[in-house]
Amino acid sequence: MLCKRLRKRLQSVLFLKPTLYVTFENMKKKHNITLKELAKSLNISISTVSRALNDHPDISQSTKEKVKKLANEHNYVPNLFASGFRSHRTHILGVIVPNISHYFTTTVLKGVLEEGENLGYRVIISESKNDDKKQSEMLQTMMQFGVDGVLLALSRKTKSVDDILQTVNRIPLVMFDKVSGKIPCTQVVINEEEAAYNAVEHLINTGKRRIAIIKETEGSFNSEKRFEGYLRALKEHNLPIDEKIILSTEDISLTKGRMMANILLSLKKRPDAIFAITDSAAIGVIKALNKFKVSIPDEIAVVGFSNSASSTIISPSLSTVDQPGNKIGRTAVKYLIDEIENPKEDLITKTIEIKTNLIVRDSSFKV
Amino acid sequence: MLCKRLRKRLQSVLFLKPTLYVTFENMKKKHNITLKELAKSLNISISTVSRALNDHPDISQSTKEKVKKLANEHNYVPNLFASGFRSHRTHILGVIVPNISHYFTTTVLKGVLEEGENLGYRVIISESKNDDKKQSEMLQTMMQFGVDGVLLALSRKTKSVDDILQTVNRIPLVMFDKVSGKIPCTQVVINEEEAAYNAVEHLINTGKRRIAIIKETEGSFNSEKRFEGYLRALKEHNLPIDEKIILSTEDISLTKGRMMANILLSLKKRPDAIFAITDSAAIGVIKALNKFKVSIPDEIAVVGFSNSASSTIISPSLSTVDQPGNKIGRTAVKYLIDEIENPKEDLITKTIEIKTNLIVRDSSFKV
DNA sequence: AACGTTTTCGCAAACGTTTGCATAACAAAA
DNA sequence: TTTTGTTATGCAAACGTTTGCGAAAACGTT
Structure with a gap:
């Protein structure tokens, strides 16, 4: 069957490009050589061949060399399914x-x-x-x-x-x-907590004092850690923690980011920076700010998390935490x-x- | 060995959460049941079990049902490496x-x-x-x-x-x-040629008359096809083909898109639309146009290809060909x-x- | 009752590898 | 010479499945 398939394919190939006759040569070795064949060829047992190839200490140096040489010549590759089958690997x-x-x-x-x-x-x-x-x-x-x-x-x-x-x-x-x-x-x-800390600290260093965060509702390991970093940064710089500008959302996304930004913009005391736990959310934030002509970063700065491909596409380009994937x-x-x-x-x-x-x-x- | 590993893991788990004793129950079935065991249990031969499971016509309906029932009860799964090994699949x-x-x-x-x-x-x-x-x-x-x-x-x-x-x-x-x-x-x-044709036709329908294209140098199957669509659209709408606004580049990219846009902007007779064969290039084009305050799409319209994630991030959002990946x-x-x-x-x-x-x-x- | 035919099933080989155990060859110690 | 000890190699079983072939059972037909 395979052979027929081969022939048909070959015909077709030849028909297309008569010069490709070389493929015929290559196709000869359609059958991977096995231990048994190597053994027969060397007049030794299968087990010896197997052990020689696996550098088993029981096999003499000379035999190993002979076997390996022949194996190389026939570019022997072990049948992964046989060995996997046997060795459970x-x-x-x-x-x-x-x-x-x-x-x-x-x-x-x-x-x-x-x-x-x-x-x-x-x-x-x-x-x-x-x-x-x-x-x-x-x-x-x-x-x-x-x-x-x-x-x-x-x-x-x-x-x-x-x-x-x-x-x-x-x-x-x-x-x-x-x-x-x-x-x-x-x-x-990644060092989630520290990364978030650094991001928030960077905002503080640029003079921001009222920094909002957009995070996930709970149960998310990563979100929790980043939130901890956020809190620590504020505390260590003696900034107040205001729950009004700590927003949580389920399945954080661009759309959710936009929605959260709208909420923040409607606040009496607007934040002067927004740290979004996710690039997509941060991009949503930027889109919202752009829409309402809020100047970035002067009025409100934005930082995201992930260094996604889009972070350089959005305008203004997004500051973010690079995770070396x-x-x-x-x-x-x-x-x-x-x-x-x-x-x-x-x-x-x-x-x-x-x-x-x-x-x-x-x-x-x-x- | 495995057993020891198991015990250790278990200890550790138990140490962490003493209530998780349930896992011990599940761990019992560490050995997948085999055809042989099923056969012994039913007092029939292995081959009959195998054939019954594979709906072989030689096996009677009653036997098939018996076998399948037992197999299900023991949730038998065939050892893929044994069968793959045997059947070369x-x-x-x-x-x-x-x-x-x-x-x-x-x-x-x-x-x-x-x-x-x-x-x-x-x-x-x-x-x-x-x-x-x-x-x-x-x-x-x-x-x-x-x-x-x-x-x-x-x-x-x-x-x-x-x-x-x-x-x-x-x-x-x-x-x-x-x-x-x-x-x-x-x-x-995908219908590369037609897709490109449609994209260019759309530009023509919005009143554009001098449509540039950014494509790959040659040898790219996709690029050639899209170029053909571009040419056909122009021809069928009786628009002239101007080689000055047919730009080619190797390894097309955002940066290359930006460069090509710069070239097009420096032309005496600027195009009024740019069709980039790739979203990334199109985004590069938009970035360049934005930089030089060229209004999009009034002065120059842009269409890309792929509907990449970034095409809704860039501003203005990018018209593009959606490929249903x-x-x-x-x-x-x-x-x-x-x-x-x-x-x-x-x-x-x-x-x-x-x-x-x-x-x-x-x-x-x-x- | 004897004979075909069909249906249903079991035997055993095979897939390619690894590995415990046996054994051969040979040298050194008794 | 026999024993003991190394070292190098071979035999054969095993892993779990599929499948060609043969045979038994079941059934129908003269």
């Missing part, structure tokens, strides 16, 4: 993220792909769509699929972590970005693979904090 | 895209993931980073990894398609977005899986054109 990593379309997420994924592929792993990606149940399903199928480990960024509202705990008990799992203290595993995060991805993968390849009996739950960078643009500081 | 799809960070790409990937998962496949994603060699490597590793089929969007400058042809000869391959006529396989694309992804996957599951001896190279939609915003038409 697949060399596949699973990644679950809430939304693959967020720019920040894609930078993390880039890092994951790069580092993972470097270390010899393939990566399966899934979206939980911020859906608790979907997330459980993904976890489930990934496990029964046999991934060697899982990288997980929690969906927005994860109520129960039972299934995640179950996963943690079966295979290595590393969390990043959206994490939860309830799950004992290594977690790669690539580094986060690479780091998470490294820890995950380490857990896979060097399984410890004792559970060590590290938390790795990646440093962020405040990027000052026109929305908070004009030269 | 992995139920994994490979996707190779130039850049995972482009918004359009992520929408395609969303579609691929959704539809693929629906149909029982996992998806491995890789980035070619617009690197010819990387792309070959990815293709290579994916094949030796054993994916059942490959979804491919060509990297920007793919010189040789030999290795792709080789892949086509081995396993099903479907191309999307960035395709090449040199490769005999089914291709899922999700649909493209879903369609491509459907065709790919069909090829996988119903292999034809004869090669049929379909081309599926997905309809696009012109989205009119402020940059081309003011209410």
Whole structure:
């Protein structure tokens, strides 16, 4: 069957471009060579070949060399499904993220792909769509699929972590970005609190005294941390904390940002700066301010969080906290693979904090 | 070993939250039930169980029901590595895209993931980073990894398609977005030419007569097609074609868009509209026009292509061609899986054109 | 009752690899 | 020479599934 398919394809190719005859040569090696064939060719046993290739100490140097040489010549590649089947290792990593379309997420994924592929792993990606149940399903199928480990960024509202705990008990799992203290595993995060602190302090340094914050309602690990940073910055600079300008919203977004800005503008005592916990919200704020001809940053300065692609598109350009997604991805993968390849009996739950960078643009500081 | 790991994890969990004892129950079923066990339990042979589960016609209805019932009770899941190993099927799809960070790409990937998962496949994603060699490597590793089929969007400058042809000869391959006529396989694309035609016609309908285009230098399938649409629109409306306002650039981008706009502004006879083949370039154009206080769309209108996330962020908002990425992804996957599951001896190279939609915003038409 | 036909099922091999155990070869110690 | 000890290699089982082939059971037809 395959052979026929091959021939037909070939005909078609040849028909299109008669000069492409070279492809025929290449197609000969349609069958990956196996240990058995190598063994027969060298007149030794399969097990010896296997061990030689895996540098087993029992095999003599001379045999190893012979075997490796032949294997190279025939560019032998082990059948991953046979070995995975036998050894219960697949060399596949699973990644679950809430939304693959967020720019920040894609930078993390880039890092994951790069580092993972470097270390010899393939990566399966899934979206939980911020859906608790979907997330459980993904976890489930990934496990029964046999991934060697899982990288997980929690969906927005994860109520129960039972299934995640179950996963943690079966295979290595590393969390990043959206994490939860309830799950004992290594977690790669940014210094949320400090980043927010720095952002707010920057506003204070530019002379702002009445700084509003737009955050998520609750239950969001990241939002809470950033809010803590906000509070600490105000306290340490002896600024009053006014609940009127502390706004919370569910599923924070551009539209919500705009709405919150409208609320803030209608206040008797307007803020002179707005710190939005999210770039999208910050952009909504800017749009609202622009609409009402509020000058940015003079009347009201704006700072966001994430350094999304849009932050340089909006006008004025948005000051924001840069999260090094690539580094986060690479780091998470490294820890995950380490857990896979060097399984410890004792559970060590590290938390790795990646440093962020405040990027000052026109929305908070004009030269 | 696993057991120890389990116990340790458990201890740790218990230590954190003593109430979570329930997880212990769940952890019991650490071993997936096998065909052999089902067979023993029913006192029938393994092969009968296997065939019953796979709805083989040789098996009686009553037996099938018995088997399926028991399988469900023990929530049996086939060991994918055993069956993949045996049947040379992995139920994994490979996707190779130039850049995972482009918004359009992520929408395609969303579609691929959704539809693929629906149909029982996992998806491995890789980035070619617009690197010819990387792309070959990815293709290579994916094949030796054993994916059942490959979804491919060509990297920007793919010189040789030999290795792709080789892949086509081995396993099903479907191309999307960035395709090449040199490769005999089914291709899922948008109606590039028509989309561009519509965009330009829209500009003509709003009264524009001197419409510039910013495109890629050459060799880009998409760019050529869009250019053809541009030319046809002008011709069919009896407008002159002026090479002075046909600008080409390599690796088109926001910066390049800005540069091209500057060139166009310096012309004695300025255009009254600019059609950029890419949203990013169009946004660059808008930035340049804004800088020089050129009123949009009155003096110069702008239309882009892709409906990227930023097109509503920029001000004025960008008129652009919406490419239904999700649909493209879903369609491509459907065709790919069909090829996988119903292999034809004869090669049929379909081309599926997905309809696009012109989205009119402020940059081309003011209410 | 003897014989076909169809339906339903089991046996056993195969997929490519890893690995415990046995064994061969050989040298050194008894 | 026999024993003991290394070192190097081979045998064969196992992982869980699919599948060609053969056979038993069931049924109908002369």
